[in-house]
Amino acid sequence: VSGLRSFVARRLLLGALQTVAVVLLVFALTEALPGDAAVALAGDQPDPARIAAIREAMQLDRPAWERLADWASGLLRGDLGTSLVSGRPVSQYLADGFGPTLLLASLTVVLLVPAGFGLGVLAARHAGRPADRLISSVTLAVYAVPEFALGVLLVTVFALRLGWLPPTAVGYGTDLLAHPAALVLPVLVLLSRPVCSLVRLVRAGMIDALASPYVAQARRYGVSGARVRYTHALPNALAPAAQQLARTVDWLLCGVIVVEALYVIPGLGTVLLGAVAERDVPVVQGLAVVFGVLTVVLNLGADLVAHRLAPRTGVAA
Amino acid sequence: VSAPRPLRTGRFALGLTIVAVPLVLALLGPVFAGDPGPRAASFTLGDGHWLGTDFVGRDVWRQVLHGGRPVVLTALAATALAYLVALPVGLISALTRHRLLEELLMRPLDVLLAVPSLLLILLVATVFTPGAVGLALLVALANVPDAARLVRAAATEAAARPAVEALRMQGETWWRMAVGYVGRSMLRTLAADAGTRLTGVLYLVATAAFLGVGVAPDAADWAVMVDRNRTGLFVQPWAVVVPAVLIVALTTGTNLLFDAALDEGGRRTRKETRP
Numbered sequence: 001v002s003g004l005r006s007f008v009a010r011r012l013l014l015g016a017l018q019t020v021a022v023v024l025l026v027f028a029l030t031e032a033l034p035g036d037a038a039v040a041l042a043g044d045q046p047d048p049a050r051i052a053a054i055r056e057a058m059q060l061d062r063p064a065w066e067r068l069a070d071w072a073s074g075l076l077r078g079d080l081g082t083s084l085v086s087g088r089p090v091s092q093y094l095a096d097g098f099g100p101t102l103l104l105a106s107l108t109v110v111l112l113v114p115a116g117f118g119l120g121v122l123a124a125r126h127a128g129r130p131a132d133r134l135i136s137s138v139t140l141a142v143y144a145v146p147e148f149a150l151g152v153l154l155v156t157v158f159a160l161r162l163g164w165l166p167p168t169a170v171g172y173g174t175d176l177l178a179h180p181a182a183l184v185l186p187v188l189v190l191l192s193r194p195v196c197s198l199v200r201l202v203r204a205g206m207i208d209a210l211a212s213p214y215v216a217q218a219r220r221y222g223v224s225g226a227r228v229r230y231t232h233a234l235p236n237a238l239a240p241a242a243q244q245l246a247r248t249v250d251w252l253l254c255g256v257i258v259v260e261a262l263y264v265i266p267g268l269g270t271v272l273l274g275a276v277a278e279r280d281v282p283v284v285q286g287l288a289v290v291f292g293v294l295t296v297v298l299n300l301g302a303d304l305v306a307h308r309l310a311p312r313t314g315v316a317a
Numbered sequence: 318v319s320a321p322r323p324l325r326t327g328r329f330a331l332g333l334t335i336v337a338v339p340l341v342l343a344l345l346g347p348v349f350a351g352d353p354g355p356r357a358a359s360f361t362l363g364d365g366h367w368l369g370t371d372f373v374g375r376d377v378w379r380q381v382l383h384g385g386r387p388v389v390l391t392a393l394a395a396t397a398l399a400y401l402v403a404l405p406v407g408l409i410s411a412l413t414r415h416r417l418l419e420e421l422l423m424r425p426l427d428v429l430l431a432v433p434s435l436l437l438i439l440l441v442a443t444v445f446t447p448g449a450v451g452l453a454l455l456v457a458l459a460n461v462p463d464a465a466r467l468v469r470a471a472a473t474e475a476a477a478r479p480a481v482e483a484l485r486m487q488g489e490t491w492w493r494m495a496v497g498y499v500g501r502s503m504l505r506t507l508a509a510d511a512g513t514r515l516t517g518v519l520y521l522v523a524t525a526a527f528l529g530v531g532v533a534p535d536a537a538d539w540a541v542m543v544d545r546n547r548t549g550l551f552v553q554p555w556a557v558v559v560p561a562v563l564i565v566a567l568t569t570g571t572n573l574l575f576d577a578a579l580d581e582g583g584r585r586t587r588k589e590t591r592p
Contacts, residue, residue, distance in 0.1 A: 014427065021428040029440045137328070137573075144516045144572035148527045149564040152543055152550075156558055160551065167550070254435040258524060262547075273528065276443045284443045288436055296431045 007307060015300040022292035023075065026285050027068050057084055058281065071285075080286035085278050090286035093271050100176055101267035104259065105252055107183065108190045112248070115195050116241075120202025121229065127207050135199065143196035147258045151189040155262075158185065168264045176265070186263045190255045194248035201244050205237025212236075239306045249298045253291055329577035336570025339563045343385025350382040360549035360556070368555040372545050373535060377556045383537035384560060388526070388567070391453045392519045396511065398457035399464050399518075406461075407468025408495050412476055423469065426462035434459035434521055435528075442530045452531025456521050460514060467510050471503035478502075505579075512575025519568050539564050 054060075059067055074081060080090035123135040142150075159167035169182040176183055209215060210233050218228050257269035264270075268287060275283035356374040357364065368377035410422040438455050441447060447455060475481070476499050484494050526532045526540035535545070539560035546556035 018428050018431040022431060025429075025432060026440065029444065140572060140576055141569040144520065144568040145565050146520050146523045146527070146540075146568065148524060148540070148543060149561040149568075152547065152557055152561045153565065156550065156554055160554060250433045253433045254524065257435060257439075258527065261528065272439065276439050277529075279443055281443060284440065288440055291436055292432055295433055299431065 008304060011300060011303055011307075015296055018296045019293055022296060023072060023289055024068075026288045026292065027071060031064055054084055057082070075289060080289070081282040083275075083280050083283050085280045085283075090283050093275075093283055094268070094286065094290065097266065097268035097271040099267075100265050101256055101260070101269065103176055104183075104186060104190060104256060104265070104267065107187050108194070108252060111187065111191060112194050112198065113245075115191070116198030117202055117234075119195070120199045120237075120241075121206055121234065123199065123203040124206030124210065125229070127203075132203075136203070139196035139199045142192050143200070145192065147189050147192065147255050148262055150192055151185065151259060151262045154185050154189065168262075170264045182263070186259045186265060189262075190252065190259050193251050193255065197244055197248065198241060201241045202237055205240055206233055209233035209236045242302050242306045245302060247299070247302075249295055253295070325577055328573060332570050332573030332575075332577055334570075335566050336574055339385055339567040339570070340389070342382065342563065343389040343567075346382035346385055350379050353379065360546075360553040362553060362555075368559055369553045371542065371553075371556045372549060377542075377546075377553075377559065380537045380542055380556075381539070381559055381563070384539040384542055385563065385567075387449060387532070387536070387538045388519070388523055388540065388564070391449055391456070391531070392515065392522045394453040395456035395460070395518045395522065396515050398453060399460035399514065400507075400511070402457070402461045403464035403468050404500075407465045408472050408500065410465075411469045411472035412491070412495055412499065423465070426465050429458075430462040430466075435524065438521070438525050438530055439528070447531045449531055452522065452525055455531075456518055456525070459521065460518060464510070464514060468503070468507070471506040472499050475499045475502045509575075509579045512572075512579055516568060516572045516575070519571060523564055523568070 059070075071081065078091070080094070082089050083093065119135055119139075123132045126132045155167045158165045165184050166179075166182050169176060169179070169186070172179045172182055206229075210229070212233075215228055215233055218232055219225075223232075256267065257272060259265070260267045260269035261273055268291075272284065272287045274280075275287065354376055357366065357370045357376075359370060359372055359374045361374075362369040366376050366378065368381065371377050371380060406422050406426075410419040413419055434456075437459050438452075441451075441455055445451065481494055481498060484498060489497075522531075523540040526536075526538050527544050529541075529544070532538050532541050534541075542560040543557055543564070546553070550557050
């Protein structure tokens with residue numbers, strides 16, 4: 001038990017350090033501006049009034065560590081600062097984009113788990129036969145394709161040639177649930193990479209588990225095939241898959257940014273890209289901290305779950 | 318689950334065929350592209366242009382010939398750069414007897430691993446305007462933590478073998494042990510990882526270019542072409558479909574090719590759990 005507790009403690013400590021590091025990194029990157037930060041941020045419109053306004057808004061005349069302390073203590077209180085461009089609070093930007101992104105992400109995860117495990121177990125059951133070869137080849141091929149290329153081709157086929165689905169979500173605003181047809185292509189594209197990776201992991205884990213001595217022993221006892229598969233073999237194939245599920249959060253984030261840009265969905269990815277284009281540093285920092293901390297927490301959770309499922313294999317820390 | 322040999326050769330040939338077209342276009346395309354003709358109207362078809370014209374009236378076929386090289390070269394450079402850092406860091410931390418040095422080398426990478434790669438790239442793009450070199454550096458940086466961990470895991474396994482102990486007792490140099498034995502014995506693992514890493518790097522380079530990072534807004538780059546010509550998708554789909562298909566072929570083909578080429582080796586050196 002002490003081994004488990006010390007693992008949990010170490011993993012929690014690493015998670016806390018990662019959170020602090022994400023905050024520091026986000027702050028440091030924007031501090032790394034070459035020359036006068038206000039001039040650099042003014043970018044295409046370097047008129048003196050705007051430069052002065054930026055300097056005042058970001059309090060650039062104060063030392064960096066004071067600003068960091070202010071910003072970090074603001075983060076703890078949930079105050080993410082205000083936008084340089086519009087003067088609105090960053091939390092409002094987050095609230096605006098949160099709905100569509102949450103909808104996309106949760107739909108994707110809800111479909112990802114059954115599809116990934118179902119296809120993975122199916123492939124493992126028919127290992128080496130046509131069904132397995134088909135699933136393995138397709139997942140291997142689609143796994144590598146960038147979302148934007150796949151997305152644009154799907155739009156060309158299903159929206160342009162066949163006319164079955166709308167090409168983008170333009171005009172639907174944030175109320176996407178009322179227009180499910182507009183969600184089909186974005187969710188499909190978001191699913192493409194995580195599903196492939198999950199299927200491959202579940203397949204590999206199941207094949208290993210099904211070839212193991214304890215499964216052979218269970219079969220010798222006359223335990224039914226389905227029971228062997230789902231109550232004995234599958235749990236052992238779960239540990240690596242649980243970790244992969246958390247890693248897909250990274251991909252989901254990348255995917256969400258691309259998919260929202262491609263299908264013109266007003267979510268957090270669109271907010272982030274807009275802020276990057278306008279060099280709206282406080283908004284980018286706020287979003288980056290939220291995304292970064294979310295990734296840290298989900299990876300932490302997945303490592304702890306994986307450790308619970310297979311305590312023998314030490315994970316991460 | 319050993320795939321019979323003809324099957325593996327078949328997959329190898331398939332991967333090679335799929336990757337050949339975009340690769341040849343990327344490497345030799347600029348040689349055959351010729352002079353840029355006069356600009357025509359935007360998004361037109363026919364009129365001497367095989368694939369029509371793009372959003373500013375340039376010939377799409379010529380842009381396609383030019384657009385592969387930046388994607389391929391940036392990806393190759395980023396992969397090489399990532400290993401250039403990851404190999405020494407991983408090897409040193411696996412072979413050193415100073416625990417502090419090991420922690421000092423690996424812990425910062427654990428922390429960096431927590432930042433999603435595209436987020437890191439976008440953060441930097443907020444304050445700088447990175448060019449192609451900057452993009453390669455950024456993508457390499459995003460790949461270093463994972464690569465270093467893999468190198469360290471493979472090197473630790475090799476360094477625990479009796480052969481290394483024998484070399485050490487014979488008084489062989491650190492260099493000979495690290496490069497001559499440990500480095501050589503993990504070549505297969507590294508080759509397998511290089512395949513998946515190159516695929517991941519291609520993905521990241523193309524996606525960043527699509528989002529406008531590291532490229533000029535009117536650059537001849539397949540990913541940029543997909544982005545900029547999207548507005549004319551209903552009028553002139555070729556300007557989007559051709560570069561998109563080439564990117565799909567490039568990434569898919571690379572992945573299939575490496576998977577088939579390293580199938581056997583991957584199985585022999587496969588570790589129980591990947592960290």
